[in-house]
Amino acid sequence: MSALPNRALIRTQPRRGDLGAASTVGRALVVSGSLETEGEIQIHGKVSGQIRADSLVLAADGSVEGDVVARDVRIAGRLVGRIFAVNVTFDSSADVKGRVFHHTVAVARGARIDARMPWRPINYFETLEQLPETQP
Numbered sequence: 805m806s807a808l809p810n811r812a813l814i815r816t817q818p819r820r821g822d823l824g825a826a827s828t829v830g831r832a833l834v835v836s837g838s839l840e841t842e843g844e845i846q847i848h849g850k851v852s853g854q855i856r857a858d859s860l861v862l863a864a865d866g867s868v869e870g871d872v873v874a875r876d877v878r879i880a881g882r883l884v885g886r887i888f889a890v891n892v893t894f895d896s897s898a899d900v901k902g903r904v905f906h907h908t909v910a911v912a913r914g915a916r917i918d919a920r921m922p923w924r925p926i927n928y929f930e931t932l933e934q935l936p937e938t939q940p
Contacts, residue, residue: 831865847881860889864897871935890929 826844829835833849844859847866855868859876862868866881873888880895885902892906896914904921907929911917 826859826861829866864895873935875929886935888929888932888935890926 826846827841828846829839829849829851831848835849835851836853838854838856839845839851840856842858844861845855845857846861846863847855847868848863850867850869852869854871854873856873858874860872860874860878862877862879862881862883864880868881868883869885871886871888872883875889876891876893877887877889878893878895879887879898879900881897882899883902884900887900887902887904887906889905890907892904892909894900894909894911894915894917896912898912898915898917900916901918904917904919905924905928906921907924907926909921
């Protein structure tokens with residue numbers, strides 16, 4: 805996805821108003837491509853591609869291969885890729901390989917994380933216009 809002019813990718817303040825129920829990728833669903841929502845997305849199936857959301861929950865039975873951009877991210881399943889999020893939580897069943905750009909992070913005992921986890925100040929996320937290039 806190209807840069808979004810005059811719009812930060814991650815909002816650091818919660819949205820006003822009710823966006824309704826979370827969107828869900830069910831266990832039987834395999835998605836290849838980009839997913840974007842202004843609300844929450846819950847992943848129980850498999851996603852190969854970029855995900856942009858206000859909040860992402862990767863369930864223990866879900867997997868993602870690609871970049872995640874969100875304000876809040878909770879990982880209980882398998883993720884291979886990069887996370888760009890203000891708040892990141894890894895549950896005990898998390899299995900992560902990649903990079904985790906965060907402002908706050910919480911890791912439960914038992915989580916398997918093979919990742920660099922560079923801390924970033926809040927203003928990094930507020931001014932992030934496009935994702936950095938992947939380094940070899």
